[in-house]
Amino acid sequence: MALDPSTMLTITIALALAAALYLAIEWQTARESPLLFWSAGFALISIGCTLALLRNSGLLLVGIWFANGLLITAHWLFLLGVARFTEARLSRAWYLIFVAWAAMLLLPEGPAWSKVMLLVNSLLVALVTLRASQLLRPMGRSMGVGVVQLRYVLLGHGLFYIAKTIPVLVPGTLIDLAAFRGEIIQVSLVEGAMAIMLIALSMTGTVRYRREKRIERLAARDPLTAMYNRRALEARAPHLLLSASPARPGALLLIDIDNFKLVNDLHGHTAGDRLLVALGEMIRVGLPEGALAARLGGDEFVILLRNASPERIVALGDLLRQQFHDMAARTFATPQAVTLSIGASLFDQPPASLAALIEQGDVALYESKRGGRNSIRLVDRTVAATEQPTELNRSLR
Numbered sequence: 001m002a003l004d005p006s007t008m009l010t011i012t013i014a015l016a017l018a019a020a021l022y023l024a025i026e027w028q029t030a031r032e033s034p035l036l037f038w039s040a041g042f043a044l045i046s047i048g049c050t051l052a053l054l055r056n057s058g059l060l061l062v063g064i065w066f067a068n069g070l071l072i073t074a075h076w077l078f079l080l081g082v083a084r085f086t087e088a089r090l091s092r093a094w095y096l097i098f099v100a101w102a103a104m105l106l107l108p109e110g111p112a113w114s115k116v117m118l119l120v121n122s123l124l125v126a127l128v129t130l131r132a133s134q135l136l137r138p139m140g141r142s143m144g145v146g147v148v149q150l151r152y153v154l155l156g157h158g159l160f161y162i163a164k165t166i167p168v169l170v171p172g173t174l175i176d177l178a179a180f181r182g183e184i185i186q187v188s189l190v191e192g193a194m195a196i197m198l199i200a201l202s203m204t205g206t207v208r209y210r211r212e213k214r215i216e217r218l219a220a221r222d223p224l225t226a227m228y229n230r231r232a233l234e235a236r237a238p239h240l241l242l243s244a245s246p247a248r249p250g251a252l253l254l255i256d257i258d259n260f261k262l263v264n265d266l267h268g269h270t271a272g273d274r275l276l277v278a279l280g281e282m283i284r285v286g287l288p289e290g291a292l293a294a295r296l297g298g299d300e301f302v303i304l305l306r307n308a309s310p311e312r313i314v315a316l317g318d319l320l321r322q323q324f325h326d327m328a329a330r331t332f333a334t335p336q337a338v339t340l341s342i343g344a345s346l347f348d349q350p351p352a353s354l355a356a357l358i359e360q361g362d363v364a365l366y367e368s369k370r371g372g373r374n375s376i377r378l379v380d381r382t383v384a385a386t387e388q389p390t391e392l393n394r395s396l397r
């Protein structure tokens with residue numbers, strides 16, 4: 001059963017209105033400005049299609065020229081929303097689209113009028129839509145599923161508008177915008193209804209995916225140092241812990257600042273914060289490939305190493321101790337030195353859990369503190385060390 005164009009237009013009005021509302025409601029929770037631009041775009045499509053119905057009553061200027069203009073403006077708003085989303089700057093030349101639209105008023109009346117109108121209108125919509133799709137290309141960034149979807153939906157929609165110009169160019173094709181006649185108009189209306197659904201869904205998917213990623217990132221990071229927090233470490237550690245073997249032992253370094261309270265008490269909490277950030281940065285820079293680091297809380301940090309050895313642990317611990325001592329002494333005068341104590345554990349079998357490993361590190365750290373601070377205490381739990389205790393199972397200064 002073929003639907004007549006007026007019924008199709010009425011369906012399109014309802015769909016566009018639903019999409020506008022859907023995106024506006026999404027904006028209420030997400031507060032992402034692209035959603036407002038996109039919602040406004042669909043609202044304009046809804047108004048444009050309502051006006052398009054007026055061409056049946058002979059109101060050709062409003063029903064064709066103005067209604068088509070609203071369709072172009074709607075796609076232009078889609079482009080603005082995408083530009084906001086991708087933080088791209090749009091050239092002012094894009095405003096010339098409206099000059100081209102206004103110029104269509106000058107078209108002479110005659111049999112070719114409908115064709116030229118459709119041709120220019122299709123090209124303008126295609127131009128804007130393809131540019132929006134192009135702004136969503138990856139360019140080295142990892143794109144979320146939603147973005148990829150929106151990119152291809154816009155690409156398909158833009159290419160459809162390009163394809164719409166082909167029959168216009170074929171001599172003898174029937175296009176009568178005033179009477180809504182011709183196959184191309186029927187096909188356009190069907191494509192329009194489908195595009196509304198797909199574009200609106202991809203738009204919300206795009207924003208939702210980015211929001212979810214942002215929330216995920218925030219939940220995994222310590223807000224002060226931007227390092228992984230304990231929860232994120234727990235999620236990522238099993239892979240590293242399970243890879244431990246006699247050929248590739250793993251290690252944990254538990255790092256705690258000595259006399260940190262003095263910095264807070266004498267120089268203020270903000271100074272203490274700066275010191276924590278600086279230590280976080282030192283750890284990040286010195287972190288070997290494949291290792292994990294996190295701030296467990298307060299002035300306590302942890303490093304998990306793969307392919308570790310007593311020498312590598314001590315070298316890394318000493319480097320951090322030295323760098324931190326120099327920086328803290330330079331920055332904050334304190335009656336007792338602000339240094340690092342490190343408790344380390346070397347293992348060649350996957351430990352029972354991360355918590356159990358941290359507990360072992362804690363014991364070693366306590367020994368390091370008890371031994372006078374500013375030192376690393378390494379407990380070698382590999383089979384070789386158990387059979388033949390090494391020199392490293394003691395405090396190193």
Ligand SMILES: Nc1nc2c(ncn2[C@@H]2O[C@H](COP(=O)(O)OP(=O)(O)OP(=O)(O)O)[C@@H](O)[C@H]2O)c(=O)[nH]1
Nearest residue numbers: 256257258259260261262264269270272273298299
């Ligand atoms: N500036 C700042 N201080 C914090 C933060 N989190 C915890 N602290 C403070 O860090 C201190 C940690 O306590 P301790 O480790 O016992 O202090 P300490 O002087 O380093 O003691 P030792 O480790 O025994 O040398 C406490 O005073 C906390 O208030 C933070 O995010 N910023």
